[in-house]
Amino acid sequence: MVVPQPPSSQEKYFVSDLGKRIGQRIRELRTQRPERWTQEELAERAQISVSFLSMIERGERVPHVETLAALANALGVSLGELFTGTEQTLAQTEDLLRPLSDFARARGLTARDVDRLLGVARVMFSGTVA
Structure with a gap:
């Protein structure tokens, strides 16, 4: 007998992939700074927990737009720059x-x-x- 699994929508696939790319972009921006911020430093500046930032960077969580805006502001970039490379x-x-x-x-x-x-x-x- 096959146990039905919850439906996996196309949107979930896209969001998951997009979340991973955004997380990678945030990590890239954080580590490419001249002072090479730690997760702790960025989390403090964006007023989020280190564990949440870690999950975002690993693509395990897709943050709300308010959190993305706080991260972009802390990194000194536009919100759009967090999405660079996601068009592909x-x-x-x-x-x-x-x-x-x-x-x-x-x-x-x-x-x-x-x-x-x-x-x-x-x-x-x-x-x-x-």
Whole structure:
């Protein structure tokens, strides 16, 4: 018997990937400063906890825009500079999802059908036998 897994949406994939790239960018900006700030220094300046900053930099948490603004301000960059390099991520995600979207549309699949298809794919690629 296959235990249904929570649906994994395309948006979750994009947000996860975007979160990782933003975290990498924040780490890059922090460590490339002439004084090479520690996580503690940036966290204090942005008024967030060190553990939260660490999770952001590892891509485990995607901060709210207010937190991103505080980090950008602390780093002395614009909010947009935190997203430098993420444009490619959006294009790559769209390229990856386009064939799947075309497949579903051509066959008239409903959202429920797509969820079922994703369930089958999860089982196929999980490496376990159901």
